[in-house]
Amino acid sequence: MDKNVLVTIGIPVYNAATYIEKCVVSVLNQTMSNIELLIVDDKGTDNSIQIIKDIVCRYPNGSIIRIVEHSYNMGVAHARNTIVHEAKGKYLFLMDSDDYLNPDSIEKLYNKAVEFDAETVWGSSIEIFSENSKSKLHYGYPDLLLLGENQLINYECKDLHENLQHSIWNILYKMDFIRNNNLLFEQHGYFDDTIFHAKMQPLVRKAVLLSDITYNYYMRPTSLSNFQYREHFQLKEATDAFEASEIIIKHCYTLRGKPYFDVKCAKVMKQAFFMICGILKHQDKMDQPFPEMMVKKWFQHPASFAEILGFKRYRATNFFFKIIGKLPASLMVKIISIIGKKKHFI
Numbered sequence: 472m473d474k475n476v477l478v479t480i481g482i483p484v485y486n487a488a489t490y491i492e493k494c495v496v497s498v499l500n501q502t503m504s505n506i507e508l509l510i511v512d513d514k515g516t517d518n519s520i521q522i523i524k525d526i527v528c529r530y531p532n533g534s535i536i537r538i539v540e541h542s543y544n545m546g547v548a549h550a551r552n553t554i555v556h557e558a559k560g561k562y563l564f565l566m567d568s569d570d571y572l573n574p575d576s577i578e579k580l581y582n583k584a585v586e587f588d589a590e591t592v593w594g595s596s597i598e599i600f601s602e603n604s605k606s607k608l609h610y611g612y613p614d615l616l617l618l619g620e621n622q623l624i625n626y627e628c629k630d631l632h633e634n635l636q637h638s639i640w641n642i643l644y645k646m647d648f649i650r651n652n653n654l655l656f657e658q659h660g661y662f663d664d665t666i667f668h669a670k671m672q673p674l675v676r677k678a679v680l681l682s683d684i685t686y687n688y689y690m691r692p693t694s695l696s697n698f699q700y701r702e703h704f705q706l707k708e709a710t711d712a713f714e715a716s717e718i719i720i721k722h723c724y725t726l727r728g729k730p731y732f733d734v735k736c737a738k739v740m741k742q743a744f745f746m747i748c749g750i751l752k753h754q755d756k757m758d759q760p761f762p763e764m765m766v767k768k769w770f771q772h773p774a775s776f777a778e779i780l781g782f783k784r785y786r787a788t789n790f791f792f793k794i795i796g797k798l799p800a801s802l803m804v805k806i807i808s809i810i811g812k813k814k815h816f817i
Contacts, residue, residue: 477505478577479560483550486515487568490689491522497571499530503578507559511550512540548656548663555649563644569689570640576685580643583679587616590648591678594641594685609688610636612680621730623678628731631738631785635672637665641686662715669719673726706759709750713769716743723773733782733789736774740792743770748811767800
């Protein structure tokens with residue numbers, strides 16, 4: 472850690488030539504000084520890194536850019552771990568290479584982090600589909616202090632809605648919090664963000680939510696997260712999704728006895744249920760047949776029937792998911808498919 476660097480902004484870069492200049496320039500235009508931009512070259516095949524090197528030469532503050540090279544393409548999770556290991560700042564802010572910031576984004580987040588000694592500060596974001604399209608709110612938070620043990624995770628688990636984003640960008644993290652808890656990313660395609668949040672959120676004791684828009688999220692139709700816009704995807708992507716779901720469900724075992732355990736169980740099973748519906752809806756686009764036993768293996772409720780009976784919230788929902796998970800694989804898939812079609816999820 473370098474006392475002169477207050478915030479490290481980390482960006483994994485892999486074949487991002489179309490978007491990277493706007494992203495990097497938005498960091499260079501920040502109103503806050505004492506920041507570094509840490510680029511991880513994950514060995515793409517286009518000229519993304521050369522574009523960044525040209526920006527270093529053209530901009531007066533280009534010297535805040537530091538490029539760390541991987542020896543070969545390792546994937547976004549490993550690139551983010553490199554950022555965690557290499558960051559010099561007291562705080563860390565992660566970005567995707569196709570998104571961009573408002574000029575005062577980092578300053579707003581940092582000021583709140585210092586004011587409340589927060590471990591995480593969450594900004595609101597807008598979603599952009601194309602240069603000519605109108606933006607819309609992506610994640611909008613109230614101005615809220617969540618100070619104290621379980622306050623952040625209680626906010627997330629106040630109901631079954633997605634009250635906190637699963638993506639890791641647009642959050643200012645205190646580096647001591649990240650490193651002291653050994654929080655790193657696991658390589659599971661698009662879902663490394665979700666796994667990271669499942670393990671991170673219960674640990675946070677000081678969080679701030681901001682209504683200010685601090686991030687512009689570019690929603691690319693061909694991105695991994697947008698199956699509905701794609702014509703083809705690989706069975707491995709579905710496997711990654713289910714493996715991530717299994718990790719998150721198993722992590723729930725460590726949350727037994729917490730005041731939010733009942734809601735957390737229902738939320739992770741609901742997420743897994745929707746994931747199955749999404750894959751069933753688009754299984755004709757996969758390069759290999761979808762194995763039903765995959766669902767049986769990974770759709771396993773983390774609580775026992777006795778524990779669910781003692782739940783105060785969402786008891787019926789948890790019982791439903793528990794029973795579904797006990798059925799034979801073919802019957803389980805058939806029932807999920809029927810319910811999904813009836814509810815227009817499939």
